[in-house]
Amino acid sequence: MKVILFLALCLYLSYFSEGRKLSRCEFVKIAQSKLNGVAGASTADWVCLVKHESDFNTAAINHNGRSRDYGLFQINSQYWCNDGKTAGATNGCNIDCRSKYIID
Structure with missing residues (x-):
């Protein structure tokens, strides 16, 4: 799970500095170059995950x-990021859920 979150953050840093809706084709190109084979998942698996x-x-x-869940991969505020609203959150990745790397 931490590998997936790390990759999601890297993708945000590289490609998603502005909040927008990607086309399926845009995401396929990114998944092919950055995610194919990671955690045993194919490009099709990543596309299906992000679509849903x-x-x-x-x-x-x-x-x-x-x-709450944030961004393409729906990073959860209970376990992985701090949104300042979730009581008892653990912030396992030590990041702000509302940072530009998560929602912009």
């Missing part, structure tokens, strides 16, 4: 009751 998690929207935010 955020619909290729880099600024997606979804509410899960007490926590």
Whole structure:
């Protein structure tokens, strides 16, 4: 899981400095060059994951009751990032959920 989160953050740093909705083709090119084979997943697996998690929207935010999920990979505020709103959050990646690398 930490490998996936690290890769997601790297993708944000490299490609997603502005919040926008990517086309499927744009994401396929990124996944082919950066993610294919990572964690045993194919490009098709990554495309399917991102389509269903955020619909290729880099600024997606979804509410899960007490926590929220942010960005393409829907990084959760309960475990992986700090959004200042989630009680008892662990912030396992020591990042701000609302940083430009997560939602912009």
